[in-house]
Amino acid sequence: MPDVSVQQLSKTFGTTSVLEQVDFTIGDGEFFTLLGPSGCGKSTTLNCIAGLERPTSGRITVGDTTFVDVDRKVFLSPEERNLGMVFQSYALWPHMTVAANLAMPLKIRKVGRDEQARRITEALDKVGLAQLQDRIPHQLSGGQQQRVALARALVYSPGVLLLDEPLSNLDAKLREQARAWLKRLQEDLGITTVYVTHDQDEALALSDRIAVMSGGDMLQIGSPHEIYEQPAAAAVAAFVGRCNFLRGRVEACGSGTTTIRLADGGDVVRVAAATPAPVGQDVTVAIRPEKLEVVPADGAAGAVNLLGTQILTRSYVGSHYEYDVRLGDHVVQVESTRDGLSGRVCLAFAPEAALLYLDAALPADAEDLLTLQV
Numbered sequence: 001m002p003d004v005s006v007q008q009l010s011k012t013f014g015t016t017s018v019l020e021q022v023d024f025t026i027g028d029g030e031f032f033t034l035l036g037p038s039g040c041g042k043s044t045t046l047n048c049i050a051g052l053e054r055p056t057s058g059r060i061t062v063g064d065t066t067f068v069d070v071d072r073k074v075f076l077s078p079e080e081r082n083l084g085m086v087f088q089s090y091a092l093w094p095h096m097t098v099a100a101n102l103a104m105p106l107k108i109r110k111v112g113r114d115e116q117a118r119r120i121t122e123a124l125d126k127v128g129l130a131q132l133q134d135r136i137p138h139q140l141s142g143g144q145q146q147r148v149a150l151a152r153a154l155v156y157s158p159g160v161l162l163l164d165e166p167l168s169n170l171d172a173k174l175r176e177q178a179r180a181w182l183k184r185l186q187e188d189l190g191i192t193t194v195y196v197t198h199d200q201d202e203a204l205a206l207s208d209r210i211a212v213m214s215g216g217d218m219l220q221i222g223s224p225h226e227i228y229e230q231p232a233a234a235a236v237a238a239f240v241g242r243c244n245f246l247r248g249r250v251e252a253c254g255s256g257t258t259t260i261r262l263a264d265g266g267d268v269v270r271v272a273a274a275t276p277a278p279v280g281q282d283v284t285v286a287i288r289p290e291k292l293e294v295v296p297a298d299g300a301a302g303a304v305n306l307l308g309t310q311i312l313t314r315s316y317v318g319s320h321y322e323y324d325v326r327l328g329d330h331v332v333q334v335e336s337t338r339d340g341l342s343g344r345v346c347l348a349f350a351p352e353a354a355l356l357y358l359d360a361a362l363p364a365d366a367e368d369l370l371t372l373q374v
């Protein structure tokens, strides 16, 4: 299976710039996900690969074939690209049987009748629907329709599979099952896959690598583990998983440890920081709720970082408790398996558990969280 290379890809609609100089390369057989909030340019990127949109500038190559090169005026039509595509809406032809839906792309490619029948059965076998060839789409469940759409994308053995939010129309339980099933299928087929979603859990569960997008930019490209544990920007930490952001100012910067006085509550914390920050610099400390430990106010001697706080609310969510605690004038979220904590408590965390950002630009919803007054 070929690799996909996207270079300096830009797209403007009228005067609105939607993609700005986007670069990424997807390896052979890789499951690569474009993740970001609605409107950030995920579908536009995918549609440029598919040939459904013409980029304003840039180059896209798949294997040895150049799909688009704006400078050299190269533009292959969607049919010439041999890609399989599945949309959120499935886009099945409602009046045709499952078999007829799958036959359509084969007819366009002038595949003979016997070969059509063989390939249709094979593709439906892959998605576990060989028995339902003669149904029409409205006689199928949402999950089955989604599988038919996938079979139709696979029936002509495409070089690359493009999936635009294919699970978004399924209910939560079915979506999780479909996720595991899709991952197994993709691994079995070994097909290079570009997947678009705004669902961070889906991206983490499915992908070999994720590109986090925001406003037409790529904020970070990395494995799910890298994206979650080492977010390159506060905006990535805010978008993938839950995260607390504490404002502060650098008081000292030693070997691998930065000492920060928090604006809220005035506590001093120490954070293991890869990049040194100058004394006096305003910074944002980011800590995920599960990396904070709630300890009784009198039982936490010896911890490096200890913040005096007060519990506001406690919610039971089955596997653990979620506490909202008050730190200065703000609310901090904590996950804990400890029950029965109330009143004054301390939050403890290891220096390695927190991340430090110098340019503390946060997306609006994270800014809201930070400024959530008690």
Ligand SMILES: Nc1ncnc2c1ncn2[C@@H]1O[C@H](COP(=O)(O)OP(=O)(O)O)[C@@H](O)[C@H]1O
Pocket: 013, 018, 036, 037, 038, 039, 040, 041, 042, 043, 044, 045
């Ligand atoms: N054909 C179009 N004409 C004008 N604006 C468009 C068109 N398609 C998309 N856009 C705009 O481009 C931005 C990115 O859209 P899209 O790539 O669909 O985002 P996403 O898939 O990440 O939700 C949005 O602001 C959207 O309104």
Ligand SMILES: [Mg+2]
Pocket: 042, 043, 044
């Ligand atoms: Mg979209």
